[in-house]
Amino acid sequence: MKLVLKNGTSYKVLECSTSNSIAIEVELTQLQAIKDSFTIDNLSAFKFTTDDGVLMGEYSDKKYAYLEYKNGIATFYLRGVNVLEKESKSLQEQVDELTSVIIPEILATVVQSQTEGVM
Known part of the structure; x- marks a missing residue:
């Protein structure tokens, strides 16, 4: 499954991801770059798609809240604007x-x- 932000940036995310918690298997060194892409503007309109581009859901008006990282899995928590x-x-x-x-x-x-x- 993919997360596609408003600016077109996309990330391969785990199937457990939702509009409020986005789980990504990632190296610790990549966390800041991903977090920096979670701007209010980029999260004002985003979507989840299958790996081949089929739309699974569209969401809007979220912002980054906090991050948890454990065993190579980063979970970015979002909240409503x-x-x-x-x-x-x-x-x-x-x-x-x-x-x-x-x-x-x-x-x-x-x-x-x-x-x-x-x-």
Whole structure:
């Protein structure tokens, strides 16, 4: 069975995996990289498929909670994202768009109109 995150990253997972606990046979050195891929964005939409790509289930709005590691099996526990966290993420995305796209476009238009008016 495979876990496929929103960004397309996939992991071979054990059959006991659920939307709340994802079990992966993994080396200790790989734990941090896997944990780092379990971002709120990547867990906002994810799915389980068979090894040949047949959809088994789609899930959304989870976040990493904690990890247990024993005998080469890592179990990543997830929990639901609450409404305030979703709204906060949405507001942050809007602020990011304002500061990185919209405000620079407005400033460029103002500067252009002022330089055209000088000539």
